[in-house]
Amino acid sequence: FMLKTEHIGIAVKELAISIPLFEKLLNSKCYKTELVENEKVNTAFFKQGETKIELLESTDPNGVIAKFIERKGEGLHHIAFEVADIKAEMKRLQDEGFVLLNEEPKPGADNKLVCFLHPKGTNEVLIELCMDKKPV
């Protein structure tokens, strides 16, 4: 089951511009930046109550975030729901007819395992499931 809205992902052209912008907007400091190599993104995180804001900057002109900005411009990219058991939730959603963009949970930013749902099945909103990686 879904626990909460964990974070909202926003595609930006330049973190160097958007981090100070969101610091002003939220009146709180960016508490972490993290390169996610396999997704070709630089991320920056803000805490806003229970929910985080994740800014996403492409590190590669052919990366998914660069492509997204090319098509739609900067802006809302995805909503991430925290789940208790990502594999169980992936199976439940697949059984309900949703299309998963990755068949296995993959490593995401912020020490998470993540799975994305195809936006064509979710009113064009990219949905991410995420779960904290278990400490090894």
Ligand code: ZN
């Ligand atoms: Zn995310």
